[in-house]
Amino acid sequence: MGHGGGGQLSAELVQHLFLPAFGEAARTATPTDAHVLELGNGVRLAFSTDTYVVRPLFFPGGNIGELAVYGTVNDLAMRGAQPLALSTGFVLEEGLEMDVLGRIATSMGVAALNAGVQLVTGDTKVVERGHGDGVYINTAGIGLLPDGVDIRPERARPGDVVIVSGEIGLHGIAVLSLREGLEFGTELRSDTAPLNHLVAAMLAACADIHVLRDPTRGGLAASLCEIAETAQVGIEFEERSLPVPEAVRAACGFLGLDPIHVANEGKLVAFVAPDHADQVLAAMAATDVGSRSTVIGRVVEGHAGVVVARTGFGSTRIVDRPLGEQLPRIC
Amino acid sequence: MKYLDEFNDPALARSLFEQIDAAATKSWAIMEVCGGQTHSIIRNGIDQLLTDRVELIHGPGCPVCVTPLEMIDRALAIAARPNVLFTSFGDMLRVPGSRDDLFSVKAKGGDVRVVYSPLDAVNLAQEHPDKEVVFFGVGFETTAPANAMAVFQARERGLQNFSMLVSHVLVPPAIEALMTSPTSRVQGFLAAGHVCTVMGTRQYEPLAERYAVPIVVTGFEPLDVLDGIRRCVLQLEAGSSEVENAYPRAVRAEGNQPAQEMLARVFETCDRQWRGIGMIPMSGWRLKSEFAAFDAERRFDVGELSVSEPVRCRAGDVLQGVLKPDQCECFGKECTPRTPMGATMVSSEGACAAYFQYRRLDPPAAVRRG
Amino acid sequence: MCLGVPGKVLEIRSEHGTRMATVDFGGVTKTVCLAYVPEVQEGDYTIVHAGFAITRLDEASALETLQMFTDLGLLEELGGADAVTEGAP
Numbered sequence: 037m038g039h040g041g042g043g044q045l046s047a048e049l050v051q052h053l054f055l056p057a058f059g060e061a062a063r064t065a066t067p068t069d070a071h072v073l074e075l076g077n078g079v080r081l082a083f084s085t086d087t088y089v090v091r092p093l094f095f096p097g098g099n100i101g102e103l104a105v106y107g108t109v110n111d112l113a114m115r116g117a118q119p120l121a122l123s124t125g126f127v128l129e130e131g132l133e134m135d136v137l138g139r140i141a142t143s144m145g146v147a148a149l150n151a152g153v154q155l156v157t158g159d160t161k162v163v164e165r166g167h168g169d170g171v172y173i174n175t176a177g178i179g180l181l182p183d184g185v186d187i188r189p190e191r192a193r194p195g196d197v198v199i200v201s202g203e204i205g206l207h208g209i210a211v212l213s214l215r216e217g218l219e220f221g222t223e224l225r226s227d228t229a230p231l232n233h234l235v236a237a238m239l240a241a242c243a244d245i246h247v248l249r250d251p252t253r254g255g256l257a258a259s260l261c262e263i264a265e266t267a268q269v270g271i272e273f274e275e276r277s278l279p280v281p282e283a284v285r286a287a288c289g290f291l292g293l294d295p296i297h298v299a300n301e302g303k304l305v306a307f308v309a310p311d312h313a314d315q316v317l318a319a320m321a322a323t324d325v326g327s328r329s330t331v332i333g334r335v336v337e338g339h340a341g342v343v344v345a346r347t348g349f350g351s352t353r354i355v356d357r358p359l360g361e362q363l364p365r366i367c
Numbered sequence: 368m369k370y371l372d373e374f375n376d377p378a379l380a381r382s383l384f385e386q387i388d389a390a391a392t393k394s395w396a397i398m399e400v401c402g403g404q405t406h407s408i409i410r411n412g413i414d415q416l417l418t419d420r421v422e423l424i425h426g427p428g429c430p431v432c433v434t435p436l437e438m439i440d441r442a443l444a445i446a447a448r449p450n451v452l453f454t455s456f457g458d459m460l461r462v463p464g465s466r467d468d469l470f471s472v473k474a475k476g477g478d479v480r481v482v483y484s485p486l487d488a489v490n491l492a493q494e495h496p497d498k499e500v501v502f503f504g505v506g507f508e509t510t511a512p513a514n515a516m517a518v519f520q521a522r523e524r525g526l527q528n529f530s531m532l533v534s535h536v537l538v539p540p541a542i543e544a545l546m547t548s549p550t551s552r553v554q555g556f557l558a559a560g561h562v563c564t565v566m567g568t569r570q571y572e573p574l575a576e577r578y579a580v581p582i583v584v585t586g587f588e589p590l591d592v593l594d595g596i597r598r599c600v601l602q603l604e605a606g607s608s609e610v611e612n613a614y615p616r617a618v619r620a621e622g623n624q625p626a627q628e629m630l631a632r633v634f635e636t637c638d639r640q641w642r643g644i645g646m647i648p649m650s651g652w653r654l655k656s657e658f659a660a661f662d663a664e665r666r667f668d669v670g671e672l673s674v675s676e677p678v679r680c681r682a683g684d685v686l687q688g689v690l691k692p693d694q695c696e697c698f699g700k701e702c703t704p705r706t707p708m709g710a711t712m713v714s715s716e717g718a719c720a721a722y723f724q725y726r727r728l729d730p731p732a733a734v735r736r737g
Numbered sequence: 738m739c740l741g742v743p744g745k746v747l748e749i750r751s752e753h754g755t756r757m758a759t760v761d762f763g764g765v766t767k768t769v770c771l772a773y774v775p776e777v778q779e780g781d782y783t784i785v786h787a788g789f790a791i792t793r794l795d796e797a798s799a800l801e802t803l804q805m806f807t808d809l810g811l812l813e814e815l816g817g818a819d820a821v822t823e824g825a826p
Contacts, residue, residue, distance in 0.1 A: 045705070213765070217454070217482040217491070221759070221766035283764025286368055290742040290762055290785065291483075292457075348377045349589065351412020353725035359704050363457030363481055366510065366740050366787045367402055367431060368763035370743040370782060370794060373803055382810030403739045428739075456787070484788020486770060506787075509739045512773055513787040516755075524753065561739035564784065564792045587739070590806060616799040617741070617784050617792050626773040626791065 045360045047262075068262065069188065070115045072181060082117035084108055085176035091169050093140065096210045097225030101140035103301060104173040105147035105155075106230050107252070113232040114248045114304065116187040116239060117179030119151060124158040124175055129168035137171065151230035153177065179232075184243050191246040192267035196335040197313035199306045201234060201320055202227070202328035204256055205284035208298035208362070212291070218364060220290075224283050229302030234326045238306065241319035247307035250300070257296040258357035259305055260343045271343045272352075273333025292365035296345075297358040307335065370616070374588035383593035384416055390600045391420040396552045397599050398545070398688055400538060401507075401559030402429030402717065403587050404595075409721040411589045421600060424552065424688035425718040427541055427644060428559050430506045430534075431458045432686060432710040432717045435640035436674045438534045439464040442503050444669035445532065446472045446479050451667075452495055454488040455503040457481045461704075461713050465675050485517035485531075492521065492529035501663045504531040509561040511535050511652060512626035515633035518654065518661045530663040533653050536639055538562050539570050540650035546578040550689050555599040557585040557592070560614040567622025571610045579608045586614040633658055642676075642710055643683030682709030685718050692722035699723060741784040743794050744769070749779055760785060 050067045058065070065071065070084035086107045090100040109119045124144065128137065148155050206227040213222045231250060238245055247267075251259040256278075264271045280295045288295050302325060308316045313331065320326035343355040399405055405425045408414055414423050427433055443464045446453035453469070460469045460481065473479035478498070482488050485502050492500035504514040514531065521529040538559055545551050558571055563584045575582045581602035585595030595613045602609060612618055630652070639651025654662045679697055684690035692698055692711070702708040704720050711717035744760040749771065751757065756771040760783065767785070774790045777783050782794035 209765075217480055217487045219768075222764065224764070281764070282368065286742075286763035287765045289368065289371065290740070290744075290765075290767065292740050347411050348375065349380050349411055349413070349416060350377070351415045353410060353412055356724050359461070363460055364483060365458040366456045366506070367429060367458050368743070369745070370796075370799055373799075376806075379803075379806045379810060383806065386809055401739055483767075484770070486788055507739065509741070509786050509791065512791065513770075513789040516770065516772060516789065520753065520755065559739055561741045561784070561786060561791065564741070587741070594802070594806070616795045616802060619792075623773055623792055625775060629773070 070111045070117065070179070072115060078183065080181040082112045082115045082179045082181055083176070084111035085174065086111060087172060087174040089169065089172050090211070092211075092214050093136065093170050095214055095226055096222070097206075098228040098301070099140055099143055100171065100173055101144040102147045102228050104175045105144050105151060105153070106228055106301065108175040108177040109151040109153055110231045110250045112177055112179035113235040114187070114250055115181065116185035116235060116245065116248070117181045118236065119153040119177050119179040119232055121154045121156040122148065122175050122177040124155055124173065126158070126160045127168055127172040128160065128162045129170050130162055130165040132170050140171065147230070151232055182239060182243070185239060187245055187248050189247050189249070189263045189266035192263050192269050192307045192335050193246065194269060194335050194337045195310050196246055196307040197310050197331055198271065198273060198333045198335065199308065199313070199317055199320065199329055200256065200279060200332050201231075201304045201306070201326045203279045203281045203284070204251070204300055204303060205280060205288065205295040205298040207301040208255065209284050209287045211299075212287070218291070220287065222283055222287065224281070224287075227300055227302035229325050231302065231304050231325065234304065234320065234323050237319045237323050237326070238316050241315045242308065242312040244312065245306060245308050245316065248304050250304045252301060253299050254357050255295070255297040255299055256305060257294070257343070257355050260355065261357040263307070264343050265341045268340045270336040270339035270341075271333060272336050273343075273345055275345045276348045277330065277332045279328055279330055292367070293362055296355065297362055371588060374586070374590040376590065380589055380593060383590065383597055387421060387593065387597050387600055388418040390597065390604055391418055392604060394420045394422070395554050395600060395603050396422045396424055397555045397557060397596060398424040398426045398553040399557040399585070399592070400426040400428040400542065401562070402432070403561075404557060404559070404585065404592055405429070405718055405721055407587050407589060407592055409725050413589060413592060417596070421596060425685070426545070426688060427641065427686040428507065428538065429711070429717050430510070430536060431462055431713060432682065433536055433641040433644065434459070434462065434505050434534050434710070435642050436465060436676055437640065437672055438532070440672045440674055441664065441669055442532055443467050443469065443472055444672070445501055445663060445667045446477045447475070448499070448667070450499050452478045452480065452491060452498040452500045453503070454480050454482045454491060454500060456505070459503055459505060461707070462710050463707050463713065465673070485514050486520065489517050489521050489524070489526065489529055492526045493524065496528060498528060500529050502529070502531045504533040504535065507536055507538055507559065507562050508566045509559070509564070511630055511634065512565060512623070515629045518633055518658055519629065521661055522658065530661050530666045531654070532663040534639075535634065535652035536641065537636070537650050537652065539574060540647050541641070542574055544644070544647045544650070545687060546574070546580065548687060550687065553580070553688060555581040555603050556583070557595040557599060558582050560584055560586040560591070560617060563614070563618045563622065565623050565626050568610050568612055568618065568620050575608050575610050581608050582610045584610070584612045584614050584618050586617065641686075643686045645683075677708040680709040682711040682719065685711050692719040695719070739786065741786045741791065743782050743784055746771075746777055746779050746781050746783055758790070760790070
């Protein structure tokens with residue numbers, strides 16, 4: 037049904053089905069972000085969950101287990117929270133080899149150590165063969181918000197500088213390279229990585245970061261569109277300033293995809309006030325995962341809710357989020 | 368990437384824009400035939416930067432857009448069958464049929480798979496002897512050699528479980544239909560570069576002569592498109608109507624001979640319905656009777672299909688260059704890529720989708736040239 | 738319909754009796770059918786559509802076209818744009 041691709045369709049499902057159906061029970065929900073719970077005495081917890089459905093289970097640079105750990109860690113980090121603990125839920129398809137599950141679980145352990153988070157509780161269910169793609173994983177996590185940190189899309193404002201933490205499109209292309217019917221050879225590896233250490237470094241440089249987003253499914257375009265719509269601001273970026281590796285451009289070229297629609301799993305986009313941009317950028321560039329950070333654009337007055345790309349020729353065009361799953365095309 | 372980046376150079380583009388500006392003393396309407404060119408023009412904002420004296424009309428060269436509704440419905444009916452593994456280029460999955468699209472068939476349990484090449488579909492047939500593997504063979508002359516080879520290989524490999532739903536269309540009859548249409552405003556054509564890579568340029572000479580229009584064979588990168596426009600304007604200003612090759616790195620006058628030989632072995636010309644336009648005589652290819660065993664239309668009896676197109680959809684006018692997408696009253700309202708009324712709103716090459724994606728409001732930040 | 742991408746032919750082989758090759762598009766490689774371009778050799782550039790090489794890319798011609806674009810720009814700087822006619826390469 038195309039609702040899982042991180043595009044417009046999944047946003048619509050939340051808006052038009054889940055929230056109305058949940059009614060009063062979802063009154064305080066923050067459906068697209070980690071939710072922040074105020075516990076009194078100034079203690080604030082961020083809480084998030086995500087479910088991982090990935091084919092193939094193993095891909096260049098990672099596997100579904102790492103994604104499941106880093107994905108939720110990163111959701112928490114996008115509110116500025118340092119993760120404390122994760123739960124892990126598994127739906128296993130009958131017949132999944134124990135060796136495969138073992139490798140996935142081992143890399144989840146390593147990933148949790150990398151992110152500095154504990155795996156504290158979990159659950160396993162088995163479904164009949166043919167009713168799942170080997171394994172689905174859900175993780176939920178909580179994290180602690182430092183004092184004074186208020187990071188959410190509503191805070192984007194005209195003048196803000198937009199920074200991307202490195203090269204885009206790696207994860208999506210690495211996964212596509214193994215997709216049946218599309219296989220292609222590449223040295224590209226998924227960028228899957230925890231972003232909480234990067235965020236900590238950024239917050240140490242400037243506590244007043246306005247917005248953070250990790251552009252996963254739907255790519256950079258989906259993240260920028262969502263921020264523009266939520267904050268009702270215009271966003272403009274220079275197409276030629278986007279850090280797109282040549283191999284990603286090449287793969288997008290023959291598949292007919294746009295790199296800004298391709299998923300990332302270890303990148304973030306940050307919105308900061310112009311006065312703070314240099315120090316935040318420097319702090320990002322000093323980390324491993326953020327070493328290729330670069331400014332791509334800014335928030336502008338006008339065209340509220342719309343993202344505009346400025347081409348190398350000086351023309352402009354509207355940038356939309358992709359419509360569900362990315363399909364290779366020949367036209 | 369080599370041989371792509373060079374043809375995207377902003378400084379050279381600027382000088383081509385200036386050349387066109389200097390050359391055009393009068394107003395001219397030029398049609399880019401191929402949807403790939405439309406995509407490049409809209410995505411790069413070439414139309415924004417071009418002198419107002421040159422109007423670009425977006426042509427019907429988007430196979431996704433012109434594949435007849437009846438054929439889409441047939442594909443949907445075949446794909447929904449329990450034993451069928453239906454394969455297609457990704458382009459076709461969101462194209463609306465009368466009720467459904469291939470995505471919905473897949474969501475309801477149909478085995479619909481996207482392939483990069485029709486040969487991948489042949490390989491799937493070999494790997495799944497228990498399944499009927501069907502490939503949706505759409506496209507212009509550029510794609511036809513690939514599809515022809517798939518059928519040919521299936522026969523060579525003795526595959527009984529492979530067939531193709533063929534809906535090929537041809538560019539020259541479409542140009543002819545446009546030129547004989549009383550509403551046409553087209554004064555010059557940018558012909559589709561990769562179509563000519565396969566077929567050569569000679570079949571355009573009678574058209575240029577008969578209708579006294581310049582036809583410039585044009586590539587797809589921004590500099591290629593600009594050079595095509597420049598040459599077309601120069602011809603229009605000089606009153607000439609020649610076939611000119613602005614894409615010589617990929618197009619030779621005689622085209623690709625081995626590909627043409629294979630096409631002649633596998634396909635024969637036939638009348639073809641164009642969605643939104645109507646029947647154009649001898650504007651399509653179908654499988655020759657020698658390959659009838661691989662014809663999905665014959666293999667699968669789907670009964671009578673009753674097709675219905677939304678009454679208010681004006682895709683046909685858009686495809687013929689009579690209407691700009693944003694002049695349609697449904698554009699961006701009930702008709703969006705999410706809820707397309709016509710195929711031109713689906714394909715990334717379709718003029719309506721290209722306008723919606725990149726141009727649905729004129730951002731105040733948009734800069735005009737100068 | 739015509740997404741055609743230039744790539745460099747790395748290694749030619751035979752599959753199911755058909756001439757196939759690994760083509761490099763600048764960091765990604767794809768198996769491509771060469772049946773329609775018998776003249777193409779390893780090291781050549783070709784234009785690929787739907788998994789098929791549809792022509793050898795004429796590198797000399799590509800360079801000539803680019804040179805022509807450069808010359809057009811230079812002429813214009815000299816105020817001689819009128820002097821440029823259909824200077825087909």
